[in-house]
Amino acid sequence: MDRPCQRRQGRDLDRARHGAEVQRHSQDRRFPARAGNLHAADRRQRRAAGDRAGDPRALTVAGLIWRLGALAAGAAALVGAAAPQAWRWDLPGGIAPPALPADNPMTAAKVELGRRLFYDADLSANGTMACATCHEQKHAFADGNRTHPGVTDEPGRRNVPGLANAAWLSPLTYADPAAKTLEQQAFTPVFGTHPVEMGMAGREGEIAARLGQDDCYRAQFRRAFPDSGGRIEFAAVAKALAAFERTLVSYGSAYDRGVMTAAARAGQQDFSRDCAACHAGARFTDLGFHRLGPADPAGGDQGAFENTGAEADRGKFRTPSLRNVALTGPWWHDGSAPSLRGAIARHGLALPDSEVERLLAFLNALSDAEFAGRKSLALPDRACGRRL
Numbered sequence: 132m133d134r135p136c137q138r139r140q141g142r143d144l145d146r147a148r149h150g151a152e153v154q155r156h157s158q159d160r161r162f163p164a165r166a167g168n169l170h171a172a173d174r175r176q177r178r179a180a181g182d183r184a185g186d187p188r189a190l191t192v193a194g195l196i197w198r199l200g201a202l203a204a205g206a207a208a209l210v211g212a213a214a215p216q217a218w219r220w221d222l223p224g225g226i227a228p229p230a231l232p233a234d235n236p237m238t239a240a241k242v243e244l245g246r247r248l249f250y251d252a253d254l255s256a257n258g259t260m261a262c263a264t265c266h267e268q269k270h271a272f273a274d275g276n277r278t279h280p281g282v283t284d285e286p287g288r289r290n291v292p293g294l295a296n297a298a299w300l301s302p303l304t305y306a307d308p309a310a311k312t313l314e315q316q317a318f319t320p321v322f323g324t325h326p327v328e329m330g331m332a333g334r335e336g337e338i339a340a341r342l343g344q345d346d347c348y349r350a351q352f353r354r355a356f357p358d359s360g361g362r363i364e365f366a367a368v369a370k371a372l373a374a375f376e377r378t379l380v381s382y383g384s385a386y387d388r389g390v391m392t393a394a395a396r397a398g399q400q401d402f403s404r405d406c407a408a409c410h411a412g413a414r415f416t417d418l419g420f421h422r423l424g425p426a427d428p429a430g431g432d433q434g435a436f437e438n439t440g441a442e443a444d445r446g447k448f449r450t451p452s453l454r455n456v457a458l459t460g461p462w463w464h465d466g467s468a469p470s471l472r473g474a475i476a477r478h479g480l481a482l483p484d485s486e487v488e489r490l491l492a493f494l495n496a497l498s499d500a501e502f503a504g505r506k507s508l509a510l511p512d513r514a515c516g517r518r519l
Contacts, residue, residue: 215240215357218374223382226413229298232312235370237377240354243514245375247351248368250510253341254321256282256330262320262372263510265291265328269503271455272379277466281328288326288432290466292451293459295502296414298377305448305464307438308420313373314366321365339363347515381454381502382413391496398493401486406478415453415497422446423478432465457495458503 218237220228231237248254252261265279266272272294278287289305297303297313304310310319320328322335331338342348343363353361355371385391391399402410411417420435426446435444448464461467462474471494475487482490502508512519 215354218242218378220380222380223387226382229377231377232314235314235373237374238355240351241356241371241374242378243511244351244355245371245373246508247348247511247514247519248372249375251342254329254331254338254368256334260329265320266294268505268509269458271295271381271458271499271503273459275460277461281326282330283327285326287328289464290461293455294376294379295381295454295499296452297379299414300416300418300452302418302449305451306420306432306434308435308449309438313376314369317369317372318365335365338365338368342368347517350515379502379508381499383499383501384454385496385498386493387499392492394489394492395496396493398486398489398491398496401489402493405480405482406490409450410453415456416450418449420444420447420449422448434464453494453497455498455502457498 215238218239218241222228235241249262249266252258252264254261260282265274267274270293274291276291278289279291280286292305301311302308303313303316304319310316321338322329322332324332342352349361349363352363352367356362356367359367385395386399409417409419409421422434422445424446428445430446433445435447435449436442438444451464456462457471460471461469462471463477468474468477471491472487475482475490
């Protein structure tokens with residue numbers, strides 16, 4: 132999503148829980164000054180709005196048509212439930228499909244459901260934040276801000292990472308070596324409290340209740356999870372989100388297509404010498420945890436140490452992928468580097484300006500403009516044969 136959404140002050144929040152109609156709502160939320168400069172957005176995300184005015188389910192001709200469409204979608208889901216369509220990977224040569232959890236095979240129905248859930252603000256406490264609020268497509272599913280506050284306006288602790296090729300990344304986060312799968316990671320923003328992001332801690336059952344109000348969601352869950360009869364629970368939500376996130380595949384940059392400029396090619400040689408020990412492989416990350424400079428026990432973010440308790444992990448953070456790095460700024464684990472040039476300088480290398488310019492040319496060649504605008508990854512406008 133490309134705009135932080137507005138929290139409707141004083142409005143009855145039960146409306147976000149009980150309305151089954153899925154509608155657009157504006158993302159023009161204002162953040163407190165302590166949040167810093169936030170990137171303005173231009174998209175909108177989904178939220179269940181319980182306002183009965185204009186509800187297509189009303190007993191009118193339009194309402195009857197809506198109900199018939201929902202019933203038809205449900206019947207189609209039941210017919211197709213016995214044999215979900217397997218997912219077909221479209222990958223460049225030399226890139227193998229990612230490893231998948233045994234209990235979450237990829238299917239087209241699951242990806243479709245996960246895409247809709249990714250943009251649905253009903254996964255947050257007050258219906259103002261979706262996964263896509265922080266993971267904006269035009270930023271390669273990063274945020275564009277230093278950090279992003281949650282639904283309670285508690286400031287974020289770390290910069291929002293991009294999600295390109297997340298299917299191949301494990302561990303997934305800056306500071307938790309135990310965060311191995313996308314299914315597992317989905318619980319953190321929704322239910323986590325350090326910091327509060329989507330604010331649903333202790334309210335897991337509400338998510339099922341909200342989604343279950345929507346006939347189309349019920350049909351989609353039946354199609355995606357036929358073995359459970361389409362039971363709506365957060366474990367299934369996490370699996371669907373993970374399935375969609377595994378389709379965030381980005382291998383279309385100038386580097387991938389072999390059309391880099393001369394400066395970028397020269398920068399690649401510099402990069403191979405000075406940077407590739409950590410930013411290694413096809414994803415440009417060794418997925419290891421490293422510390423630049425001495426540990427600071429008084430620092431506000433102790434990195435992996437906070438999760439492992441091992442003194443050797445104090446101040447260590449996982450090497451980020453550099454895919455689409457020019458689109459995912461600001462940079463560093465806390466977003467404190469406002470430019471790529473500044474991020475390079477923080478590595479403590481005494482590089483001449485000419486080499487920095489070449490490195491910047493190469494890093495820009497890792498951007499995949501098609502990925503940042505790919506329609507199949509954007510906010511869906513239809514489900515169950517009708518507009519959302």
